[in-house]
Amino acid sequence: MMRRALLAISLLILLPFVVQVYSIDDSYVDCERVVNKWAQSSAENVKTEDKLTLKDLLFFLHIPRTGGRAYYQCFLRKLYSLDKECPRSYDKIRFDLSKPNCNIVVSHDDYSLMSKLPKDITSVVTILRDPVERVFSMYEFAVEVAARFLVHPNLTSALTSKVKPKSSRMVSTLDIWPWKYLVPWMREDLFARREARRLGKLKRSALSDVYNTEDVVMPLHEFISHPIAHEIIHNGAAFQVAGLTNSSYLDDAHEVRRCVRKHPSLGQFVLEVAKGRLDQMLFVGFTEDHKKSARMFASMVGLQVLSRSKSAPSDFQPQSTNQKNVGSSAQVVTDKAAEGTNQANSIGDKVFTATDTSSPKGNMTAERLMRKYEQLMRKYEDCIENSHKVQKSRHAMSLKRISPVNFTKEARHLVPDSMLEEMKILNSLDMELYRHAQSIFLQQQILMEDHDKQTKILAENVPVEIDAPRNFLLLLVTLVPLVLFFIVVMFKRSCCIKYFYVAKMKKAG
């Protein structure tokens, strides 16, 4: 009796599952196989110990609107000479691998670009941002760039009068993914709304929420639920790190994308692959914690580049080679007023290093290394300050064209909570990836503090001549496993330290 009752109860409990299993259509099963196969083949099995050693090629995987430009313009461009830059980083056409022996790629390309790069000698870095903030920023930037076209009387005239870039090195925002899709979309929309307003078809909205002024700009809620936003923006970081954007180099990327969009639960596979990739990266930065991130980036990447600057005689190049390669390297500049200054900034005063012919020959001492490093950081700060000024004025100029809409930090607070919730749900993979990145960031922080101490000791007791880069790397290499071991032990002992720090960081950010 008892048994029968139990059986009946368990059947009742199991019934929904049984029914569900049989009602799942084939395509879920097919899709799961496709996505699973992709995930298996994408799993990383690189040794973690040497992930902190900067390899010959640095791939900066730039997720749009995470502030990567600052690292590129103000740091990497001063660290690497132009001829070390792989041609047409950020280009309209796909990445061009015709230039051998370049050392740096900065691109909005997704992780699948790695399939075109020498994987064993490539380090990857990236920056993540709070997903909700990133969506806001994508929206605002798309509108802002599109609004610049409103100087034209109509869309036809905006489309026909193409602004020619001043030099072949300039790449317009409109040629760069994802802006080449988002800006034309917003541009068309802005002109349509202006026309409708003129014809009296759109009533002036009361300006309480600038993210919802439909007589001027596509409201945010309309933007985030549009198919293009689903295609490009939502979970964009996870897809980019997983190598699954619309412009992936992977053959089965389109099928995997289609499957994940049809069956959102399969997104977990994407997330796991993306997390694994972050784990292997040389550096993961945070937009929200820019100062700390930049300092970390400088000590992880900058110090290693500087310490090697005298290592290989083959690095020595006469000045003329620099000039020849200027034409093949791309620079993202869209602002006419800023072109002159930006260019001067990025080509002129550089601290580098790899082709530095001015400094005396000889070994890099710890002292010299620190001097160069500090010099680099000063240049960085100046550059950041300048670029903020330029951006602020451009921002104001663009916003004038869609007045009274004015995107400010304060205005974001007026957006209803329900919409923020919706943005979080639409970006659930990115939310999780962001949380994962927070714990990586914490580990980096511990590593760096230790590393800083070591460098300081070295700099203070200089009599040691460092045979760069070997000694420096030796230091890193001996230090890193130790610290990693320490982290593992600590984390095992108390899971909660991590969460304590994460919570603390959240509060601070």
Ligand SMILES: *[C@@H]1O[C@H](CO)[C@@H](O)[C@H](O)[C@H]1NC(C)=O
């Ligand atoms: C667009 O503006 C240009 C320049 O003012 C004008 O010549 C053209 O007729 C306009 N086109 C339309 C469709 O209104």
Ligand SMILES: *[C@@H]1O[C@H](CO)[C@@H](O)[C@H](O)[C@H]1NC(C)=O
């Ligand atoms: C996606 O890729 C296809 C084919 O590569 C292209 O035609 C389409 O314009 C792209 N769409 C977006 C939104 O990226």
Ligand SMILES: *[C@@H]1O[C@H](CO)[C@@H](O)[C@H](O)[C@H]1NC(C)=O
């Ligand atoms: C550089 O260091 C190596 C090894 O410490 C030493 O043999 C060499 O003489 C040094 N060269 C110069 C120019 O100081």
Ligand SMILES: *[C@@H]1O[C@H](CO)[C@@H](O)[C@H](O)[C@H]1NC(C)=O
């Ligand atoms: C937007 O708001 C900022 C700060 O409140 C203000 O300084 C700026 O002038 C405003 N811009 C426009 C175009 O209204």
